[in-house]
Amino acid sequence: MDSNPYQPHLATLEDVITETSDTKTFRAAFRDTDLRETFTYEPGQFQEVSVFGQGEATFCLTSTPTRKGYIEFSVKKVGQVTESLHGMSPGDVVGIRGPFGNWFPYSEWKGKKLLFIGGGIGMAPLRSLLNFCLDNRSDYGPVDIIYGARSPQDFCYENEFEAWGGAPDTRLHLTVDRGDDSWKGNVGFVPAYLNDLNPSPEGLIAITCGPPIMIKFVLQNLDKLGFAPEQVYSTLEMKMKCGIGKCGRCNIGDKFVCIDGPVFSYAQLKELPPEF
Amino acid sequence: MSVQAVLANQLAEVRREARRVLESGEVKTVLGYRAGPTAVRAMPALITRPEDTDLLVWSPACANNLGLYVRQAALEGKVAVVAKGCDARSIVMLIQEQQIPRESVYIIGVACPGVVDPDRLADAGIREEKLTGASWDGAEIVLESPEGEARPGRESIAKMACLTCDVHTPPLYDILIGEAPAIEPVDGLSPIPEGTEDRRAFWAKQFDRCVRCYACRQVCPSCYCTVCFADRASPRIVSKRIRGQENWMYHTVRAMHMAGRCVECGECERVCPVGIPLLQMMRELGAEVDELFAFKPGMDPEAEPVFGVFKNEDEGPEP
Amino acid sequence: MLAKSDLSRWLAALAAEFRVVGAVSDGGAPPAWRKLEPGDTPVLDNLRWVMPPKEQVLPGYEPLFTYCARKGEEEITSAVPAEEPTLMFGLRPCDARSFAVLDATYLDGRFSDPYYAARRAQMTTVAYVCESKRWSCFCSSVGDPVEWVKACDLAITDAGEDAWIVTAFTGKGEKLLEAGGCMSAATEAACASRDAIWEDLARANEHFDAQAVARAVDWEEPVWAEIAGRCTGCGICSYLCPTCTCFDIQDEECPGGAIERYRVRDSCQFCDFTKMGHGHNPRPGKKERTRQRLSHKFKYLPERSGMSGCVGCGRCIHLCPVNTDTRKIIAEVMGVHGQ
Numbered sequence: 001m002d003s004n005p006y007q008p009h010l011a012t013l014e015d016v017i018t019e020t021s022d023t024k025t026f027r028a029a030f031r032d033t034d035l036r037e038t039f040t041y042e043p044g045q046f047q048e049v050s051v052f053g054q055g056e057a058t059f060c061l062t063s064t065p066t067r068k069g070y071i072e073f074s075v076k077k078v079g080q081v082t083e084s085l086h087g088m089s090p091g092d093v094v095g096i097r098g099p100f101g102n103w104f105p106y107s108e109w110k111g112k113k114l115l116f117i118g119g120g121i122g123m124a125p126l127r128s129l130l131n132f133c134l135d136n137r138s139d140y141g142p143v144d145i146i147y148g149a150r151s152p153q154d155f156c157y158e159n160e161f162e163a164w165g166g167a168p169d170t171r172l173h174l175t176v177d178r179g180d181d182s183w184k185g186n187v188g189f190v191p192a193y194l195n196d197l198n199p200s201p202e203g204l205i206a207i208t209c210g211p212p213i214m215i216k217f218v219l220q221n222l223d224k225l226g227f228a229p230e231q232v233y234s235t236l237e238m239k240m241k242c243g244i245g246k247c248g249r250c251n252i253g254d255k256f257v258c259i260d261g262p263v264f265s266y267a268q269l270k271e272l273p274p275e276f
Numbered sequence: 277m278s279v280q281a282v283l284a285n286q287l288a289e290v291r292r293e294a295r296r297v298l299e300s301g302e303v304k305t306v307l308g309y310r311a312g313p314t315a316v317r318a319m320p321a322l323i324t325r326p327e328d329t330d331l332l333v334w335s336p337a338c339a340n341n342l343g344l345y346v347r348q349a350a351l352e353g354k355v356a357v358v359a360k361g362c363d364a365r366s367i368v369m370l371i372q373e374q375q376i377p378r379e380s381v382y383i384i385g386v387a388c389p390g391v392v393d394p395d396r397l398a399d400a401g402i403r404e405e406k407l408t409g410a411s412w413d414g415a416e417i418v419l420e421s422p423e424g425e426a427r428p429g430r431e432s433i434a435k436m437a438c439l440t441c442d443v444h445t446p447p448l449y450d451i452l453i454g455e456a457p458a459i460e461p462v463d464g465l466s467p468i469p470e471g472t473e474d475r476r477a478f479w480a481k482q483f484d485r486c487v488r489c490y491a492c493r494q495v496c497p498s499c500y501c502t503v504c505f506a507d508r509a510s511p512r513i514v515s516k517r518i519r520g521q522e523n524w525m526y527h528t529v530r531a532m533h534m535a536g537r538c539v540e541c542g543e544c545e546r547v548c549p550v551g552i553p554l555l556q557m558m559r560e561l562g563a564e565v566d567e568l569f570a571f572k573p574g575m576d577p578e579a580e581p582v583f584g585v586f587k588n589e590d591e592g593p594e595p
Numbered sequence: 596m597l598a599k600s601d602l603s604r605w606l607a608a609l610a611a612e613f614r615v616v617g618a619v620s621d622g623g624a625p626p627a628w629r630k631l632e633p634g635d636t637p638v639l640d641n642l643r644w645v646m647p648p649k650e651q652v653l654p655g656y657e658p659l660f661t662y663c664a665r666k667g668e669e670e671i672t673s674a675v676p677a678e679e680p681t682l683m684f685g686l687r688p689c690d691a692r693s694f695a696v697l698d699a700t701y702l703d704g705r706f707s708d709p710y711y712a713a714r715r716a717q718m719t720t721v722a723y724v725c726e727s728k729r730w731s732c733f734c735s736s737v738g739d740p741v742e743w744v745k746a747c748d749l750a751i752t753d754a755g756e757d758a759w760i761v762t763a764f765t766g767k768g769e770k771l772l773e774a775g776g777c778m779s780a781a782t783e784a785a786c787a788s789r790d791a792i793w794e795d796l797a798r799a800n801e802h803f804d805a806q807a808v809a810r811a812v813d814w815e816e817p818v819w820a821e822i823a824g825r826c827t828g829c830g831i832c833s834y835l836c837p838t839c840t841c842f843d844i845q846d847e848e849c850p851g852g853a854i855e856r857y858r859v860r861d862s863c864q865f866c867d868f869t870k871m872g873h874g875h876n877p878r879p880g881k882k883e884r885t886r887q888r889l890s891h892k893f894k895y896l897p898e899r900s901g902m903s904g905c906v907g908c909g910r911c912i913h914l915c916p917v918n919t920d921t922r923k924i925i926a927e928v929m930g931v932h933g934q
Binding site: 490491543 | 621623624625627731825828830831843845857860862914917918919920923
């Protein structure tokens with residue numbers, strides 16, 4: 001663990017991919033070459049990225065720890081720090097603190113079927129787990145991915161769709177809120193598409209992340225489809241500063257999203273007070 | 277009649293009037309005071325049910341400026357306010373600045389000789405938990421305890437703002453309860469020294485103590501901006517460092533925002549946990565504005581705010 | 596035993612070995628904790644409230660590091676302070692206890708806070724035992740203040756006859772007794788005086804058991820909305836509370852172009868404390884924020900750490916601009932839901 005968890009490691013941006021009109025994915029490598037190889041994390045964890053002079057912002061690690069030498073995070077432009085990041089190019093220096101938080105309990109899911117349900121940039125934390133599982137393909141059963149976006153132009157990670165859909169016993173189900181002339185796939189909100197696909201809960205773990213309204217209806221529909229709350233996982237977002245349970249900002253009831261989360265099962269979410 | 281009985285009658289009138297305007301549906305909310313943890317501390321009360329008007333109190337414990345709650349409460353409907361002179365000045369200020377229409381408030385004016393500042397009581401060696409009541413005898417504040425009555429002297433136990441107050445009778449009211457005695461404002465209370473270097477050293481010491489709790493701003497009825505300049509992140513106007521030199525910026529900018537708008541209720545100084553004499557700072561600016569522009573905020577609801585209006589006839593500075 | 600007239604001699608001897616910190620009033624302001632200079636008289640009574648000592652381990656403003664942004668030479672310079680043996684002199688039992696509550700957050704879990712740890716390491720604590728309580732004190736209602744005193748290295752209690760009786764609880768405390776050769780043997784009368792004061796300290800009219808209160812605190816308490824109606828939304832209760840330590844982290848440019856990252860005291864009572872970049876605020880109103888602070892103090896922290904988050908110092912009661920009384924809130928919470 002870091003000797004000073006408040007002090008970032010310097011990292012250089014290696015690649016900046018424009019995903020949509022307001023989202024970019026950044027690939028960064030630590031300046032310290034040893035750290036580049038030894039840095040490890042778990043799918044579901046997050047990091048604090050510094051734009052020195054502007055501040056820090058919380059991003060989940062969207063890369064998978066099975067692919068070493070770099071880390072990735074996806075950024076939607078919403079405020080000061082994210083706008084600064086969007087203005088940065090390969091070669092620019094950022095700070096990275098982490099990894100922080102808990103992670104998806106994938107070791108409990110060996111042999112199970114996996115259902116990923118993502119919306120918009122909510123796909124970012126799911127991507128880490130998804131690629132991790134695909135890199136350890138034989139550990140898991142059949143994999144289905146439901147990914148929805150506002151429009152065909154709003155998908156992230158399009159350059160990976162082929163790899164995902166083409167992986168053994170893995171199916172990618174894309175949907176958009178509204179299509180256009182070129183769109184040949186499903187049109188409909190993610191919760192409705194989930195109902196159409198009608199998955200059986202038997203031996204299956206569902207992991208969902210996306211806009212709050214999407215999560216709300218996905219959880220409702222999974223419930224109606226017979227999923228037990230222990231079979232369903234999500235990851236939460238709260239305003240954060242320290243990321244290590246000291247500054248008192250990110251708690252929901254007696255749980256700190258930065259140390260008891262951000263990953264929570266639906267069973268755990270039901271215990272939390274309605275303050276998120 | 278004893279002074280306590282006189283005060284009890286006034287309180288009965290306050291409660292009667294508050295109940296009347298609620299029962300008739302004339303107002304939605306009554307803003308007043310209710311009993312606090314000691315005999316010299318009251319709490320602001322927001323009452324919507326007529327039976328709750330029995331909770332209202334009126335005494336030298338009623339230090340808060342209820343003008344703080346008027347803007348928000350008026351969104352729900354007409355508001356009745358138990359208003360001392362300073363509370364009424366804040367209400368007039370809000371009307372002057374077009375924050376609330378005159379018709380949105382029903383002012384139950386209360387004549388007020390001055391309220392107690394519990395910290396000054398402590399400095400005078402009086403233990404507030406031993407007191408059973410507080411009332412007025414003319415301009416004097418009377419403290420009651422099992423040992424009897426005490427009159428320690430207004431100058432040593434009243435809220436500082438009350439010693440320089442000239443609105444013991446509220447400047448605006450719909451009904452007036454009680455009669456204010458003639459009270460001369462006290463001079464020479466400001467600890468601010470003369471001379472630029474002495475003043476700089478004085479304020480540096482004060483602002484070194486400031487912890488940026490923003491209580492001064494939060495209790496001020498004139499500070500109603502939705503986003504305060506001190507809280508803006510983008511652009512950042514004031515550093516967020518809690519340190520003397522940055523605290524200067526917060527206080528001096530706020531003071532400039534208050535010039536010509538501060539009604540000198542003294543809440544800022546009463547609530548400041550580290551004892552910065554903020555009222556005196558505001559009074560100095562207020563005196564300059566009055567001298568330059570013959571304007572005192574919060575007195576005449578028809579008047580226009582001095583820095584909110586520009587006229588071609590406005591005279592420039594002397595060449 | 597220490598004659599009160601010998602106090603400054605003892606403090607001078609202690610200063611040879613420690614950075615001695617006491618509560619000192621500068622020009623009528625509330626006494627604040629700072630390094631004692633020769634001639635300073637630290638507050639050793641309970642006549643008025645003093646600033647909370649948390650400032651010594653968690654300063655209101657603290658640089659975390661500086662970052663040099665020169666292209667190709669980017670570098671971070673840490674600002675973790677050097678450890679210095681500090682002696683906190685004259686901590687009231689409530690304030691002495693506050694360090695244990697702070698430790699539960701700052702020295703616990705996967706991450707130890709190095710800034711806090713540096714200031715807290717090697718800290719020696721000398722308690723002053725209050726002879727009487729002020730109207731807003733309720734230490735004995737939320738815990739056992741005598742136990743809190745005994746968790747210090749040393750305690751001084753009034754012994755009558757213009758003297759202090761000094762009691763050591765640790766080896767470190769025993770050594771402090773030797774400094775300057777100022778101590779004499781304690782008389783029986785002095786011990787009796789101390790025992791009477793300690794007994795008085797532990798007495799309480801009402802007792803709020805931390806775990807019972809934690810169980811009783813409820814999301815839907817009507818008292819949250821009642822307080823919110825008059826709460827001004829300032830930071831006094833949290834800033835002046837000895838166990839409240841929420842902070843903000845900011846980056847700012849320094850003269851010369853370097854960037855300083857610092858942390859500053861912050862409060863969950865401020866309206867934008869939990870406001871996110873895209874505008875959503877999970878605690879949009881005073882009711883939510885009131886509920887958060889009191890639930891954290893009386894439910895979440897006790898449930899996580901096993902100890903009450905409140906030490907009963909009463910500063911929040913004394914200083915609240917609208918005279919909200921924390922004791923009344925606990926009593927209401929307990930009354931509505933019982934034990």
